Amino acid sequence: MNSNQEVIRRLSRYRNVMRKMKGLGLVKVFSDNLADAVGVSPSLVRKDFSMFNLTGNKRGGYRIDDLVTKLNTLLGKDKKQKIIIIGCGKLGQALMNHNGFPRVGIRVVAGFDSDPAVLNAEAPIPILHVKDIKEFIAENEIRVAALTVPEPAAQGMIDTLRKTCVKGVINFAPLTLKSSDDFLIHNMNIEQEIENLFYNIHFAESNPVENLVA
Numbered sequence: 001m002n003s004n005q006e007v008i009r010r011l012s013r014y015r016n017v018m019r020k021m022k023g024l025g026l027v028k029v030f031s032d033n034l035a036d037a038v039g040v041s042p043s044l045v046r047k048d049f050s051m052f053n054l055t056g057n058k059r060g061g062y063r064i065d066d067l068v069t070k071l072n073t074l075l076g077k078d079k080k081q082k083i084i085i086i087g088c089g090k091l092g093q094a095l096m097n098h099n100g101f102p103r104v105g106i107r108v109v110a111g112f113d114s115d116p117a118v119l120n121a122e123a124p125i126p127i128l129h130v131k132d133i134k135e136f137i138a139e140n141e142i143r144v145a146a147l148t149v150p151e152p153a154a155q156g157m158i159d160t161l162r163k164t165c166v167k168g169v170i171n172f173a174p175l176t177l178k179s180s181d182d183f184l185i186h187n188m189n190i191e192q193e194i195e196n197l198f199y200n201i202h203f204a205e206s207n208p209v210e211n212l213v214a
Contacts, residue, residue: 008075010048013038015071018064030061081106082140086157087148088113088127091172095146096125109140130157137164146170158185 017037021029031045038045049055049062054070056062072078083101085092088111096108111127113119120127128136136142145166149157154173161169161183168184171177174192179185 007048007051010038010040010044011052011071012075014045014048015068015075015077018068018071022064022068027064028061029064029067031056033061077105081144082109082142083107083144083146084109084133084137084142085111085146085148086113086130086133087150087153087172088115088118089148092146092148093118095148109142110136112136133160134164137161137166142166144168144170146172148172151175 014034017034018029021033031042031049034045035042049067052070052074054062054067056067083106085096085108088096092111092113096111098108101108108125111125112130112133113127114130118127119129142164143166145161145168147154147157147169151173154171154175154177158169158171158177167182169177169186171185171187172190174189176187176189177185
């Protein structure tokens with residue numbers, strides 16, 4: 001992950017923490033509070049904020065309302081965040097129906113597939129034929145897509161999306177696809193993540209900490 005992506009992830013986490021604090025009735029926050037909540041150092045919080053002229057003071061801290069508003073603008077949360085799902089099998093439909101998206105301002109506007117059995121243009125979230133995807137993306141100014149197609153179809157779909165106004169893809173296909181400067185791909189290999197979790201558990205059980213400290 002490059003440094004810009006790391007900063008963006010931290011800004012998003014700061015924002016989420018402060019939204020929860022605001023919900024609890026808090027008005028101000030200090031870098032120490034955010035650092036504890038996010039798991040970084042207070043100096044890193046201040047450095048991240050100073051990069052974007054997000055100011056506070058040592059005694060008064062940061063005003064939560066002001067920071068959340070400014071972070072919303074920086075992160076594009078003040079704009080409509082629309083996403084399409086490509087591949088409407090079980091995983092794709094689970095993403096389409098995920099009730100957490102509306103809570104954070106993300107709207108799934110359509111799904112795309114080539115299987116006639118799942119196509120339904122009249123559904124609350126329509127599932128359209130993949131042959132219509134370029135036209136839909138252009139008409140609706142879609143910038144982000146989630147890819148849940150089988151592995152053999154993944155690269156071809158990425159090549160298609162690169163010719164549209166889509167700028168980022170969350171890839172759930174079980175292969176690693178490469179980003180470029182103007183087209184971001186976040187690879188989410190569920191099988192690998194679960195496998196790595198088993199590896200880490202096994203390693204921790206087989207190699208107690210005291211045996212590793214020498």
